[in-house]
Amino acid sequence: MPDPVIEILRAGDTGKPNPFTICIVANPVLEAPWKSERFVVDAMPTNPALFSQRCQYVVDCLFGRLAGQAEKLLADPLIAPYVRIVSLLADGLPAEDANALAAEDGTSSLLIPRRTRFLPFLVRYGLTADIAYVISQSAEHNRASAFFTTDNDASPGIAFTLDGPTLTHRFHCLIPGTIAIHATSSSLTALHEFGHALSSYTNGGIVDLYVDSPVDFNNLRGRPVPGAFRTYNGVAYQSDPVRDGLSYPPGWQSYHCELNAPAFPAVMDDYFLSGTVPEACEQDKITRQFLRDRLIAKIGR
């Protein structure tokens, strides 16, 4: 079996024993279909050159370096120097449960991260992660998906208020935010999924805005759409009354926060509907602030 290849793509905060870390893994094994306990080898680890190129796509997308990209959340000088990014390629691993980090959904073309397998897998290579991507070369499943982070709510953090109640940007997680993407992923997909993965099941989730989603940090429900969206950390955010650029479909109850770039859909909305330049999309105002604050809390731990 070839030696695993671990590359430090960004050093991050070298002064800390456990700096905020994003891992990108070449998926060794697929569960096919999801929840079947049947496993097949994924081709991704056999293509190191392609894997390296796709890691670069993820990094470029996170740091706003795609052609025409407007959203540059991680390029913030308060954030960028402190983000550690590590890639891992381990070829020749057996097709078994512990090596399967992604699954092929039986009722869609989604790749689904097997979120509880990530940390034990990474620990084998001396790694850990706050956010973990797995890149697959599945033959038929090419849509990305992500699970939010399961915070360690016993760990310290930075408290914040949301419409009154106090929540916390936790420093540590029990299960990292996990993302499964395909080797052909492009445009803002890596950034959209990062928005989900960085969010939290107990301290604010960032949901899809292109479906009639349940209530969560970036999505409220009700009609008529009120002027006020939410008050986050003492700052009042307005609603987007018309879902600029797309409009709310009849029958929807969801409504969203005001946009930073009203001519384009939000990054968590359907960026493919922005016309010819999906990369012009930006996060809505409350989502960008929330993700920024959560990153700054974690890099400051």
Next chain:
Amino acid sequence: MEPIRPDVKRAILNANPQASPDDIAEYERLLSLRFTQDPDASSPAAAPFAAGIGAPDPEERLLELHDKLFPARAQRLLAGNH
């Protein structure tokens, strides 16, 4: 969850006259819903933000919609299970 590209949506509808844009919207909503609640939470109270919409078990409806939107794929999967 990555949105379906507009050209793929059009192709699905063109290939399946029995399917409607509302079917795709419901299918996408149910798929996305999967990720909004912690699948490993010990109790629903551990996911207070995810005030659920949709049926208690949306997977059956998801399967119906999948078979309606992707009949050829459904047949292939069915054959693979026998």
